[in-house]
Amino acid sequence: MERIQILKEKMLSQPRYVSIEQALIITRTYKEHENESAQMKRAYALYNALHELEIGIEPEELIVGNRTKGVRYGVVFPESGISWVDRELETISNRPQDKFLVRDEDIITFRKEILPYWKGKSLEDVLRSRAGHEIDAISKVVKINQKDHAQGHICPNVKEWLEKGPSGLQKEAQEHLNDCSDNQRDFYRSIVLVMDGVKDFMMRYHDLLIQESHVYPAHASDMKKVAAICKNLSQRPAQTFHEAVQSLWFLFVILHMESNASSFSPGRLDKTLYPYYKKDIDELRINDQEALEIIECLWLKFNQIVYLRNQNSAKYFAGFPIGFNIAVGGVDEEGNDFCNELSHLFLDAQEDLGLPQPNLSVRLHEHTNEALLRHAVRVVSKGSGMPQFFNDKAIIHEMEKLGISSKDAKDYAIVGCVELTTQGNNLGWSDAAMFNMNKVLELTLNHGRCLITNDQLGPDLGSLSTYETFEDLEVAFQKMMLYFIEKMIPCCEEVEKAHIDILPTAFLSSVIDDCMEKGIDVTRGGAHYNLSGIQMIQVANLADSLAAIKMMVYDQKRIGAKDLETALEHDFQGYEVMRQLLLNRVPKYGNDVEWVDQLGAKWAQFFRDTLRNYTNYRGGLYHSGMYTVSAHVPMGQNVGASADGRLSQTPLADGGLSAVYGRDLKGPTAVLKSVSRLNDDCTTNGGLLNMKFLPEFFKTETGIQKFCNFLRTFVDLEIPHIQFNVVRREDLLAAQKHPEQYSSLTVRVAGYTAYFTELAGDLQNEIIARTSYDNI
Amino acid sequence: MTTSNLQVFDIKRFSTHDGHGIRTTVFFKGCPLRCKWCQNPEGLLPKRQVLYMENKCIHCLSCVHTCQKHGVRFLKDKILLDRNALEDWDKIIDACPTRALQFDSSSYSVSELIQEIKKDESFFRYGGGVTISGGEPFLQPEGLLSLLSACKEEGIHTAIETSLYVDQEWIQKALPTLDQIYADCKVFDSTKHKEWTGVDNSKILENIRYLLTSDKKDQVIIRTPLIPTMTATQENIGQIAAFLSSIYPQTHYEILNYNPLAKSKYAYLDMDYCFEENPKLYSPEVMESFYRVAKENGIQNLIIE
16 A cells, blocks of 8 residues: 555654744643643643644545554653753753654743743652652652653543544533532533543644645545645544544543653554444445555554653663554454454554554453454464454452442453553553562562662661571562562652642543542542552562572572572672572473462462552552563562572563563573463453564464464463564574573474574574564 | 383474474484494483583582482592482482483383474374484384384374394384384494494394385385495495495485584593594585485485485
């Protein structure tokens, strides 16, 4: 499809800039409405942005809209964070991760017009003054998130948005406004106001398209068609598939404009969009090829919004995981297989484009239709790492245990990377914090002192050499875990409170169930479900370290406790033989060795169970997840040498459920068996399992069939998530350089499997030469 | 070694090329053949051997310090092994922190093997099972038979990879417990067979005839590995194909491309590989020419992956 190629090339060739356009509008609006509530100030700011922000279109576009004229701009958002922007403006164009260009004049304007007003008023500054000390005190163990930006991580009620449109929602808010209490008034006013802006925003695209259609006569007819759609949507709900997709995209553009946050999730679009698609197909208004083109135009749009994070945060969430997560397949309300033509068209679009967004997820269950599974595996084999797979059998019943209705649980979707949510009614606050269990173990082994800085970070409960038995050590570890969990919860509450005070979100609240009825903003607990999710980092290293200590120090007594303490303190310098023993002579998590896996499972369970003793500020439950985005790298930088043989400040295991890279030597079935020993109630906020395969594996139909079988067992073993990376040439080159990190990498030629790193150099080169893969 | 204990040099899970579905392959140690190109040279001798992987070694000399009869020496920055030295090799190997030194195999009872195999039971449900390979599985015939029947009792699909250089009575006994049989027919000419593999092929050809006339003949796959200058000649493939199709034209026959990976294993055992200059994989075009010869000689079920 020529149109799609042109649009893709245009998009990828545009440079990324920092934009202060909306920040100027917000700042001016706040000054104009100084005496209004935060709810109204935010609504006016969004309203003005919808009116004023410069907009742009491409003549080839079938789906239009963005929150800046240029694509992939990093929007400065003063309400949430301003101090870090000031600190980092000069370095943002050459920082190591996720660079943006900055115009010199914007730096001057920012410091003159924006910064002075917001000092002390932004979420970041308010939180710092209210709880900065407490948050810093635990920062080496717990990373508290959403401190300088809005929450996001939410799946709006797309179905209702499509059925009502801005007019319908505005009408509802207006009706409530006529009959509401004083403390609800601003909430309803804010929605009424914002919806005027929304309608106007849609009309502005209509006007621009009509105007530009004279400049591009070759595209004029398509442009007029899209213009008509924008106009229709500003007046009434979507009626056709094309309208529904355009309406959906407006929804997400405006959500991003309002919140400037990561991970607004479209959810189960094969379900939500299907009635529109079916009607158009039945009435011969559209064919599959045209539907696919519209879908691919939307897919491109998902790649045009990125999110400006501070330098530190960019390390934890590297590479713009903006999180437009779309789930296909799964079960329907009765528990039967759900899958339709759109499920397949979405996979086709992913296969054609191979772009990082949307984050495409396939929900599997025991009765997943074989054609969908095979299609999904074929797309995986193309090497984009997508789709990822979720397991209804592991997820639905655990969601129900959190108090989620059976209907909602069956209809779950994914936000962000792997976080689980119900659709349209849930502020899951899924990225509340990351809890580094390995740092807790370090402090437990070392009198509460940091191995890297020697700072006293936790209570002195003893050290490895003072714990007489492994059980004594575990008792101390438990106390240390509790100490930090107790410190973490009030910090999470402070963050929630600050969001209520500073970042109410009228537009978002209008598409989250119960907010409208209750007259309560979503940040304040208006949603039907209110959860908070905390990630535990990382069970693989924890299990490996505990297993090493148990076996080498306590059971076999092959390594003295004092010696190991000293070795860890010296980052194993002068203790290489001991490190090799710890690395090679103790079984590791991920190899189907039950006692090792159970050490991880036990503490994951403890963390999860402890969290359940607390209620968040909105009155909902805390639950846990096991995933990192890229946080295993910076979180590893906080941890000194560990008993699993890991050197100080090196990365922890990736993924969340995965084994430490290179330590899973028994192959993928053993990994699944190990992971299945973790209870699914530990991952109700999401789990992440990464696996690597060589492209050869997928080259034959038999290979694809075996892969499908593998995924069937993945479902049976009730593992919540899995995703596959196809090994590329670069991986093999890296394996030649750092064989110790790649010792589990197997390669296969003509009926024979070998560990790549154990092959002689010339054979390695031969394999590398054969493993060229199209770069995407 | 008692009959119930089996010497096994590897158990590979998620083995996806040795039979249908996801399989666990158990490699039996010991082989009566001495194929010049052997892919698993550590499987040749029936007894366990010491392996040394130089690229894993950090030269900590733990082994040198542990040994008592000069079985391990450190000379000119290199670890040298005298595998025949009367050492306590268990102790030496236990001292190695990196597993650069290890035994090439371990001894398992049938029930221990069943336990290992059953670890992937949940995967076998969708097709798959156990494949017994080697070495030559029939070199430990009694253990093999009890392992196979134990697998059948557990409902596990069984496959075997064998050279068929074994007395026919063992094949007869094993056959009821085998669901799939991969057998090699490497070289048809008996003189050359003796030269390249060390044994006469008449027993092998007889056993092939036996299998291809048995009621399991459709579960048999005959394979020829292509070894440059040795098995990989048009003449050899043609003769094998003609022989097979004369017995049973529907024989499943597979021609395996040359595998250049075996070479690196030889270094671990201080052994020499048959090619100093390692040949490359055959191109699809050359493979096609071998397929053509097989078909021209009457093969109707050629397996091409």
